[in-house]
Amino acid sequence: MTRLRPLLRLFCGDQRGVAAVEFATSAAFLIVGVMNAVDVGVYTYRRMEVENAAQAAARAAWKTCYDQSYMLPATQNCPGLNAAITAAIQSTSLGNAVSLSAGYPAEAYYCVNAANELQEVGGLSSKPANCSAAGNANATPGDYIQIGVTYPYASLMPGLTVIGAWGLSSINMVGWMRLS
Numbered sequence: 517m518t519r520l521r522p523l524l525r526l527f528c529g530d531q532r533g534v535a536a537v538e539f540a541t542s543a544a545f546l547i548v549g550v551m552n553a554v555d556v557g558v559y560t561y562r563r564m565e566v567e568n569a570a571q572a573a574a575r576a577a578w579k580t581c582y583d584q585s586y587m588l589p590a591t592q593n594c595p596g597l598n599a600a601i602t603a604a605i606q607s608t609s610l611g612n613a614v615s616l617s618a619g620y621p622a623e624a625y626y627c628v629n630a631a632n633e634l635q636e637v638g639g640l641s642s643k644p645a646n647c648s649a650a651g652n653a654n655a656t657p658g659d660y661i662q663i664g665v666t667y668p669y670a671s672l673m674p675g676l677t678v679i680g681a682w683g684l685s686s687i688n689m690v691g692w693m694r695l696s
Contacts, residue, residue: 548676555677559669563687565608566667570691573663576604577621578693588659588696589640591623605665617664617688623695625657634660634692659696665689 581587581594590597601621605614625638627647637657638644647655667687671680 551673552677552679555672555679558672559679559684559687562610562667562669563689565610566614566665566687567689567691569605569608569610569614569667570663570665570689572604572607572691573601573616573621573665574661574691574693576600577661577663578695581695584696589623590659590661590695591621592640597621601663605663610667614665614667617666620662620664620690622662622664624660626660627652627655627657658694660692660694663691663693665691 577590577594577597577600580596580600581590587594598621601616605616606612608614623640624636625640625643626634627637627650629635629650629652635650637647637649643659644657646653647657665688669684669687671677671684674680
């Protein structure tokens, strides 16, 4: 123990390298902050691309099934609907990683209710004559198509960043378009 005392006194008195230790300590916090910013940015970008894919697919459905006289309901009467939707979904920078969600495309008749929200008033088997189910008998129901898409997402640093802590495994979006 007596042999260590002079070494400890020498170590405690030496101030060389203190700045490097302080920098290393503060750099660790800075790196975690930068990783969080990058991860949130990547997630936000990919979420916008998935939303764009859903809206592009809804627009493709409208463009493909343009003739209301014989193509509606589109999910039953429009040839090439699924091919157009798939091509539109995969047209973003995420490419083939974005896919059509199970149960989509979905189509039904909707009306705007008193809360100014879309309310389903009928299925494809029988088109309602008016929007009385939504509280507006003078309005005509619209044929709306919904396109749901999904994208598998993995955080850049699982467990170390805010996005990683949320445990997200996919990004899901739904695009809507009125066909009639």
